[in-house]
Amino acid sequence: MSTSSATPHDSRMSRKAVTAATLGTALEWFDFTLYGAVSATILPKLFFPAMEPTAGLLASLATFGVGLAARPLGAITCGYLGDKLGRRRLMLATVTLMGLASVLMGLLPTYNQVGVWAPILLVVLRIIQGFALGGESTGAQLMALEHAAPDRRGRYSGLLGICSPLSQILANAVLLTLAGLLSAEQFESFGWRIPFVMSFVLVLVAIFIRLKVDETPAFVALKQTPVKKERSPLKAALGSHRKAILRLMLFFCSPAALFYLIVIFTLSYLTKHLGLSQSLGFSALMVANLCAIVGALAGGYLSDRWGRRKALMLGSIMTLAIMLVYFPILDTRNTFAIMAIMGLFLGFTQFQSGIQPVAFAEAFPTQVRYSGSALAYTGANLLVGGPMPMVAVWLMSQSGNSPWPLVGLCAVINLVSLAMIAIGPETRGVDLDRVTETAPASPQNLSTSTLVEQP
Template sequence: MDTHSRMVDTTHQGMPRKAAFSSAMGSVLEWLDFTAYGVVSATVFPKLFFPTLDPNSALLASFATFGVGFFARPAGGVLFGLLGDRIGRKQVLMITFLLMGFSSLLIGLMPPYAVIGIWAPILIVALRFMQGFALGGEATGAQLFTMEHAPADKRGLFGSFINLAAPASQVLANGLLFAIAATMSELQFESFGWRIPFLLSIFLIVLGAYIRTRVTETPAFKALKERQSQIRSNEQEKSDRKNWPTIIRLILFWAAPCTCYYVVTVFSISYLGSQNDLPKQTIFLCLMAANAVAVCLTLAGGYASDQFGRKPALITAALVVLAVMPFYFSIMNTGNALFVFAAMSLVVGAIQAQSGILPAFFAEQFPTSSRYSGSALAYTGANLIFAGPTPFVATWVMHESRGGTYWLTAICMALIVISFAALLASPETRYVDINAPE
């Protein structure tokens, strides 16, 4: 082998790691601001942007703006998914990254209702929509970018690095807000402290853009472009239509994990503060520690799926959520920080173990020509229908039941059963060749 060939081979061997690192870092930075919005929507946004409403209505309105990000994600997933299947994964990921960064920066600069009146909530909703629109393309694109670069026998592990973003962003966001809240008065935090994570987006933009220029387009997409002239458009349309049963099944599978995740990481913040009067710092610390545990379990889930198969690992994690969720709010009601941390860790950890398997499991369900758009529709569709409305619906259900948690628990349990059935109906995809000709 000549010197040039050895250099090309070495570069190719190192590219999967570069792809995984760039996708994971970019996703963590993007999810940080998306997550920080969820935290502040449960704490300071009702006062700053909806001061004319009573406290419960203000909280509902604030959670409604949180849900807007999820309603935008399918639109972003569809548009960027179609673009990603046509112009490439790498170019689309750069666009989504810059869009997320600038919208988050503008949220940090947004004046409150007291300064600009009704324009404050209107602009917050618009910027939240932009956040969700960008993340709709980013979430799936980063997963596929890594999956299509990864070695066939390590797709689960490599994919799990991408979905470290959600728990890692929870650790960073809650850790940062915990530190800010601990060093500022309530008035200072509500005035400018909450803005700090969003203003840091300027560093997100610079660092993320640099990281993503260091990797090449995926081998699967390059091979697709070489074959594409041989694929007739009508044959492609038939293939796309065949994907819809798979998309619906995956939406139903992800219904419970995404719903329960936001019950714990967003709704629990306001619930604990109102029902048990736990200090903000304690709540942030419990959630931060639980997500630190979840980071480890995300990697464990991906690794286990490579060793034992996607479905056995997913089923095991689902059974943990099924066992804990009926008692979750009873544990919250104790007001004991250690018990709260343990319950959060079990639920979020099990869900993140599933999330670590999700990139491989979703990518292996679709052909290369529709993998981005199909995966994006399934993932963002589940978040639109189930995750986005979760804080709003949970708050409304709690209000209607006068503080009781029975109906909210019943909803979570029903979704867990539906998700479990969809999972059992899914094929095992551990040995699927995602680079095979279609």
């Protein structure tokens, strides 16, 4: 039995790291969300005009799906390189790649200008965006958390959890502002391009901040430790840590599925099934995203106070309970009730997403942490997150527009997630600088972070 002490953490550098990670990830989610907002309105006319309207809409939405499909490739590739080359280099690369793809998307010629090359280039840029976001999501989490002091990791994790709902609020606010200032013809001609091109300024800011952040103490410690380095971190993660990857992936399937159910399918349910206005749907979604920000911050904070497992179990139990009354409350068509239930549902869903970064990071030793975390995170999104809106539509069509089969499916996914949380170890206070498997520190020893290796 031997002991190992964690590397001291510079609080100033920790703040820089979480700022750089949060800003960069929010920017990448902003660009990704921005595309989703225009793919159903502007892009079919400009890039798929030769198709009839419905086919053009489907083709445009398919390019959004291409971005989602490219995320696992980005996660696997960047996970391998991040475990070999370091977190900092990959974070500079992914934010630069996303920024360039977004700017080029804003400058793309239309179908009327270059013909079939317009949709081809659009698809290529969407693949690059998805690849960059896949690598960014896990890398930014590790950059922030490996710099954080053990007793503040949950708080930093919660800050990372606000990136997605914050980006949705900002993207929709920017588009609504431009649509209000410009005529319909101006918005279709050049207005939609403005936020894509202007994101270049935000990219420069994000790169500047990330250049000021040192490589993480955990990765520096790995390079200085006389242990056998993994030739293939990805292979090592799948070989020695496949049970942890599978458990974490199954846990995150529920937050991933419920997130897409709320932000995508619920809008369709409110407008098409209940006949409510789109403005009500967007307003309710805006309120829900504000609640999601609060939820992510609360989840991260409570995970530092209670431990990761106890906080995650609270979030999972609450989403299960809310799910059972979600559609009946939507069916009341009462504006206040709809906003309240969507806010609670997305809030407790993002409560778990605010804990996910730290729970995933603490589950793996340094040399496979990027690969292991990325596989679990993107695996959950690929398995149930992305397909959930389409599955929901299909179940509704097969059940005579009854939501209960969908509720049953989501309940099963939630129960599996809850079981994975229950059987998992408590990891609060584990030494993130470790290069071997170690037992978690007790809450009483968080200040010293002195850990004993398992036999």
